[in-house]
Amino acid sequence: xxxVEQNPLFLSMQEGKNYTIYCNYSTTSDRLYWYRQDPGxxxxxxxxxxxxxxxxxxxxxxxxxxxxxxxxxxxxxAAVHDLSATYFCAVQETSGSRLTFGEGTQLTVxx
Amino acid sequence: xxxxxQHPSRVICKSGTSVKIECRSLDFQATTMFWYRQFPxxxxxxxxxxxxGSKATYEQGVEKDKFLINHAxxxxxxxxxxxxxxEDSSFYICSAPEWREGNQPQHFGDGTRLSIL
Numbered sequence: 001x002x003x004v005e006q007n008p009l010f011l012s013m014q015e016g017k018n019y020t021i022y023c024n025y026s027t028t029s030d031r032l033y034w035y036r037q038d039p040g041x042x043x044x045x046x047x048x049x050x051x052x053x054x055x056x057x058x059x060x061x062x063x064x065x066x067x068x069x070x071x072x073x074x075x076x077x078a079a080v081h082d083l084s085a086t087y088f089c090a091v092q093e094t095s096g097s098r099l100t101f102g103e104g105t106q107l108t109v110x111x
Numbered sequence: 112x113x114x115x116x117q118h119p120s121r122v123i124c125k126s127g128t129s130v131k132i133e134c135r136s137l138d139f140q141a142t143t144m145f146w147y148r149q150f151p152x153x154x155x156x157x158x159x160x161x162x163x164g165s166k167a168t169y170e171q172g173v174e175k176d177k178f179l180i181n182h183a184x185x186x187x188x189x190x191x192x193x194x195x196x197x198e199d200s201s202f203y204i205c206s207a208p209e210w211r212e213g214n215q216p217q218h219f220g221d222g223t224r225l226s227i228l
Contacts, residue, residue, distance in 0.1 A: 033217060042117075042204055042222040043155075048215075088154065092215075097143060097208040099217060101154045 002027050004091050006102035014110050016078050021105045023072040023089035031092040032072045033099065034063050036085045043088065046074075079109045114138060115207050117220025125228055126197060132190045132223045134205030140185040141207035146178075149202040149222075161188040195227045 003026040013019050023032070031050055035043040047056045049065035049072060056063050060083065062075045072089055086106045090099040116135045124130060134144055142163045147155040159180055160168040167180035177199075179191040188207075192199055204222040208215050 031215070035219075040224075043219045045216065045219075090217075092217075097215060097217070098145060098157060098160060099206075100157070104154050 002029070002091060002093055002100045004089060004100050004102040006087075006089055006105050008105060009103055010106050010108075012108045012110060013076075013079050015080055018078065019076050021074040021076075021087055021089075021107075023074070023091075023102055025070050025072075025091045025100075027070075028067075028094055029070075029091045030067055030094065032065050033090045033092070034072070034074055035088045035090065037088060037104070038085050046087075076107075081109045081111060083107060084109045114209070115205065115218040115220045117205050117223060119223060120221060121224045121226075123226045123228065124195065127194055128227075130192045130195055130225060132192075132203055132205070132225075134188045134190070134207070134220050136186045136207045136209075136218070139207075139209045141188075141209070142185060144182060144188040144205055144207045146180065146188075146190050147204045147206070149204060155204060158190075161190075163188075192225065195225070197227045200225055200227045 005024045007022050034046040037043050047063040052067040054065045060077045065072045086104045088104045089102045114137050118133050122130050144161040146158045148158050149155045157170050158173045161180045161182040163182045169175045182188040202222050202224050205220045206217050208217050
């Protein structure tokens with residue numbers, strides 16, 4: 001059974017600071033997703049990471065994937081209040097297209 | 112624009128009512144769709160995999176007679192919560208993978224907030 005663990009689960013940070021969210025998973029996979037969820041809303045796709053060593057950046061967010069370590073990171077650079085949300089990683093099994101989600105990281109960026 | 116359309120966005124109804132939620136893929140065909148349930152402050156939990164032209168596959172602990180899934184066409188899956196009770200109140204989200212060479216984005220609907228009184 002595929003297990004996905006995120007840490008931290010709660011993150012409170014000041015504007016301008018940097019931080020990293022970690023996503024570990026238990027079995028082989030070569031496709032990992034990062035999503036953002038605002039309160040009361042559905043998921044917004046941030047990144048799809050398809051291969052070992054993949055790195056993608058969009059604005060203040062950068063995601064990477066190490067399939068050998070079964071680890072993905074979401075790095076936040078110079079955080080701003082607008083980044084406050086819950087962030088989920090999700091791992092796709094090698095067979096089929098079902099996703100297993102991490103517990104989510106609730107990020108609060110304080111002025 | 113949205114590539115997966117989910118309706119309704121919000122339902123409030125009395126206990127014992129059956130509620131149907133629709134999930135449509137726009138501009139692409141989806142032979143598979145997924146239904147998730149999310150309780151407050153929790154992650155998404157997969158309920159079932161909807162398969163076009165065949166029976167849905169339910170996750171362990173999900174009652175198939177309670178949550179009826181129909182995937183009658185390549186662009187539409189429906190989830191019916193039968194005889195809903197307050198404990199069924201939750202946020203229900205569907206998703207559909209879009210098959211593309213070298214990539215497979217998973218598109219999510221806007222979700223349906225179900226409140227059973």
